[in-house]
Amino acid sequence: MTKHKDHLKGLYAITDENLIPEKHFNQIVESALQGGAKIIQYRDKSNDQEKRLHQATILQSLCKKYKSLCIINDDIELAKEINADGVHLGKDDNSIAEARKVLGNDAIIGVSCYNDLNLAVDAERNSADYVAFGAIFPSPTKPNAAVADLDIISNAKSKLTIPICVIGGITEINIHQVVEHGSDMAAVISSLFSVNDTKDTAATFSSHFC
Numbered sequence: 001m002t003k004h005k006d007h008l009k010g011l012y013a014i015t016d017e018n019l020i021p022e023k024h025f026n027q028i029v030e031s032a033l034q035g036g037a038k039i040i041q042y043r044d045k046s047n048d049q050e051k052r053l054h055q056a057t058i059l060q061s062l063c064k065k066y067k068s069l070c071i072i073n074d075d076i077e078l079a080k081e082i083n084a085d086g087v088h089l090g091k092d093d094n095s096i097a098e099a100r101k102v103l104g105n106d107a108i109i110g111v112s113c114y115n116d117l118n119l120a121v122d123a124e125r126n127s128a129d130y131v132a133f134g135a136i137f138p139s140p141t142k143p144n145a146a147v148a149d150l151d152i153i154s155n156a157k158s159k160l161t162i163p164i165c166v167i168g169g170i171t172e173i174n175i176h177q178v179v180e181h182g183s184d185m186a187a188v189i190s191s192l193f194s195v196n197d198t199k200d201t202a203a204t205f206s207s208h209f210c
Contacts, residue, residue: 007069008130008163010038010209011202012187017044019193025055028198033066035202041088043073056082076102096126115148117156124162135168136178140190153181172204179208
């Protein structure tokens with residue numbers, strides 16, 4: 001694994017087993033990459049370990065082909081097994097120190113901080129490579145998630161040196177708001193993987209970071 005911190009910018013696509021049919025996983029993920037996704041997080045909450053390993057391996061290969069980053073949601077061991085670029089941790093997952101011990105110093109470790117700036121400050125202190133805030137808008141994927149104010153981006157920029165990602169309800173209509181507030185990355189699920197043309201949609205999102 002190689003740490004490409006300069007790649008922690010742009011469209012951050014997150015897969016969803018409910019939006020991406022298993023038989024079209026390869027095609028749809030590649031479309032997102034062709035459209036300009038710079039980071040793709042493999043997120044699958046099922047217990048089908050064989051499927052998870054198979055899809056994560058495909059994703060890692062595609063990310064390498066398109067020179068994008070492959071991040072695994074929650075699962076440190078899976079990230080290690082497929083030699084992913086890193087892992088993303090939530091509040092109920094392993095600690096940054098545990099992930100660092102397994103994956104090494106070169107791994108990219110991201111941390112969900114929800115609407116709590118103090119969590120982000122602690123994450124940076126504990127060697128996180130980026131932090132994520134959200135839901136930044138009401139989210140169809142997590143309708144009960146607390147909504148973070150857009151000002152949390154600019155506030156975080158004044159206190160942190162690591163890149164900032166925002167997630168939750170981001171669409172082609174409102175993405176300009178998170179970019180204008182200074183977010184380095186926009187994480188998108190529904191608005192990217194529930195459309196007919198993932199490639200064109202990814203290109204539209206990506207254009208805001210040019």
